[in-house]
Amino acid sequence: MSTKTDNNKRGSVLIVGGGIGGMQAALDLADGGYKVHMVQRDSSIGGIMVMLDKTFPTGDCSMCMISPKMVEVGRHLNIDIHSLSEVVSVQGKPGDFTVKVKHFPRYVDPNKCTGCGDCEAKCPKKVPSEFEQQLGPRKAIYSMFPQAVPNTRVIDPANCIYLIKGKCKNCEKACKANAINFEDKGSEVELKVGAIILCPGLDRYDAKVRGELGLGRWKNVLSSIQFERVLSASGPFKGEIKRPSDGRHPTKVAWIQCVGSRDSHNANPWCSSVCCMYATKQAIIAKEHDAHIEPTIFFMEMRAYGKDFDKYVERAKNDYGVRYQRAMISAIREDAETGNLILRYALEDGTLVDEIFDMAVLSIGLEPYKDAPEFAKIFGIEPNQYNFAKTTTFNPVQTSQKGIYVTGTYQAPKDIPETVMQGSAVAGEAMSLLGDARWTETVTRQLPPELDVLGQEPRIGVFVCHCGINIAATVDIDSVVQAVKDLPNVVYATNTLYACSQDSQEMIKQLIKDNNLNRIVVASCTPRTHEPLFQETIREAGLNKYLFDLADIREQCSWCHMGNREQATKKAIKIAKMAIAKARLLEPLKTETVNVTPVGMVLGGGIAGMTAALSLADQGFKVHLIEREAELGGLAKNLYKTLEGDDVQDFLKTKINQVKSHPNVTVHTGVEVKKTDGFVGNFVTTLTDGSSFEHGAIILATGGVEYTPTEYFYQENENVITQRELEKMLASGETPKAGDTYVMIQCVGSREEPFQYCSRVCCQDAIKNAIAIKEKNPKAQVIILYRDIRTYGLREDFYKKARDLGVLFIRYEVDKKPAVEAADNKFVIKVWDYLLNKEMVIDAKYLVLSTGLRPHPTTEKVSGMYKVTRNQDGYFLEAHVKLRPVDFPSEGIFVAGLAHAPKNLDETISQALAAAGRAGVVLSHKQLSVSGIIAKHRRENCMSCLTCMRVCPFDSPFIDENGRISHNEIKCHGCGICAAICPAKAFQVNNFRDDQILAMIDQATECEPVIAEK
């Protein structure tokens, strides 16, 4: 069904590409009231992330993060997945597009296929698996990977014996569901949508064309994506690090950076943005898997520009012994006898070295798919010179066609959090475009009535997950099942390969029905990522979602006891038994609902705050924008041009006018928040001018400030200036004179304890100003003293431009910083030149300091006011570094801009749009449900000693009109501090009651479990 609103806008959105960017956009849109059609070229959604092992800098398992999201997308009533499909034509205009989608033949009827895999088992044809990067086999009828969504097998016509030779049909004979259809010719469907989001991601550079590096020639040279599969516990080597040539464990492993990137002669000129960090991650994990490995990363510049990235690199060096060698490998040769690799490189001083390694990993870059030009044509969008979607700094997710947006790596190479951010940003943009068409094409989930199990004898179902071999390699799963299956109240116990896969969800639902189960325990991974998935599954089967418990036998067992199978199995049995003991005492909990005030509040009137406020206002919500200074604008007031040459002041003026004239925005300047009370959907804020208002969501965009240097004669000598001051001078018409020398020093106040982080903007700032000087007067000289030039992504072009214009770059080490002397109207700067291997002495007229960024001084106060945490550098800490980069753990509160971490203008705008998109999802609901896991207050036990009031971080206990303690359950987060501290035991947390915890402890202190003989 597709309807149009009065102004001819449709409430549906097309998403092209089902990677993490597309999935985030799909979920935000579908949760925020829009029908979503997701077109995905592969047979499953997931994108690159499904192939990765763990992710930097947190070490979270990539598949574990993405699998619940895939299931969520797959089962969402308002998301239709068109897998094995491509868009062939687009017509129409913003708000009303007609799209033709071609479904390629799958030869398996998705409506009949149960995903059992019998067909695959019987298929005689094996071919190298694309998913395993050719390191393992797949069949001609196959599923990309066990957790694929949709969970329907597909036949590869290029390799199916029947489709090629007309005989075999083993799969058809094996299929009990009659799902094989060799006559499938594919189909074409027409969709009507209001907006289009493009997120096809990027391809990987084919390093085989660089014959000198030996990929595809020497067996022990792998690409980085192959190495991800090597590391993966469910990969071809089951997580064991082995050489493909002889299965031997390697000792010396080399990573070679920038293969296919930053190379305008042989490959791609841009920086792929993620390779420095993923190589660091791979080196760390390799070392964790095998302590004997000696990792070396050969690199040109270490681009650890993201939040906490520098700390990660320092950890790699100091805790894991990763060696970072500045050099580009010119060739790899193989010793035919041993399979060892001889890497040739030149040290910075020119010395040639041949070093022997057991294995080498090429950090291959990212590049647009070969069909990117045709892809852009189908949608009528303009590509940039490299065939990425063309966007601008001020509209980073808007393509050249209105109503068509872009997210993820197709916009420019980026990592997962940036992709997720842009996913929410495009959702916000589409919501702004289609504001009044919200909820016009969505359907509401009809859940079965909840079964009344109160007072019934517990009938517990237990599902023990292998998690591929993540758990099964260390824990004997059968023993766990055997040990729990006859426990009192356990009615059903079984094992499952991946408990989180779509077919497992169906199996759990069926078994609940077949066995009248009324409590469920899944022994698998962490509740943090997976509990909501299982809760939803049992709710769909008619059980109250709180009749569920998750026994973590992966993070708390298999992962930390690798190689100790017997003890790990005993511990897993205990953990499962403890969960069962608790499950016996689980009771259905009521989920309260609260009304939502459809108004947003944005704190901070810089670019982030104004962008977020405008986006919310365009979505149709009233917004209060609070700025403590007299004027809107924040740090951008001091910026004149972007690296790309856009006029910041012009943009700022337009933004301020838009904000001030928007009928939905109320601007409060020269005031601060005095206090905010309430909870998601229902906040009340009072300002320092006494005014107050109600609102449903909060966006914190309190920004940052520049570091004021105390070094290098700043504020002592007027020719020592910051990049900001230089930019102002240049913008106000100052023309550098021939022979004037500007020496810029990078990383002033960054990347050094106690500020061990990269301020991200300074390299580009320096290059921008250097280019401006050279363009004004090529005879002026600019020398940039740097530690690493971090012009990541497409910014690399400007690094090259600066070099082409004659800007000189000299590297320094942190322990050998430039020495500056001030002398008669000039500075004498001494710096060691590692290329020339001698000290350089430079005379300069201006010394320009590239100063770091700091969180705004108000961040501390604001963090206390909203009970949100900050990282050790003082920036706000998001709910999940990878998957929830603009959310706080407290519901209804979001973050954007510099308050979160240093970032550039385009990234700030993306994050602000993302925060507005996320806040828009909250505000679009008339009512929200509140978690049932909250503390319950027993009045009869309470002595009103006020201890709970003092310790509660969420202000939920309060003194009522009778002068006694009462408890606002809506504000409660169920953290349990009150329950732990209350001397009278007046607080008990649902599902974590004392009797439940004690039952678990009793179970834990029981004698050692006996593992049954097999």
Ligand SMILES: Cc1cc2nc3c(=O)[nH]c(=O)nc-3n(C[C@H](O)[C@H](O)[C@H](O)COP(=O)(O)OP(=O)(O)OC[C@H]3O[C@@H](n4cnc5c(N)ncnc54)[C@H](O)[C@@H]3O)c2cc1C
């Ligand atoms: C080796 C390696 C390691 C990495 N490690 C990390 C890490 O540790 N941490 C981190 O943050 N980032 C890491 N990254 C980067 C991360 O993988 C990406 O940032 C992220 O996955 C990009 O998501 P996406 O949705 O933009 O694209 P993708 O994941 O590429 O998804 C796009 C999807 O669209 C599909 N598609 C393409 N064309 C079409 C079309 N015409 N029609 C329909 N569908 C189409 C593709 O098949 C694909 O499935 C790594 C990347 C690599 C290569």
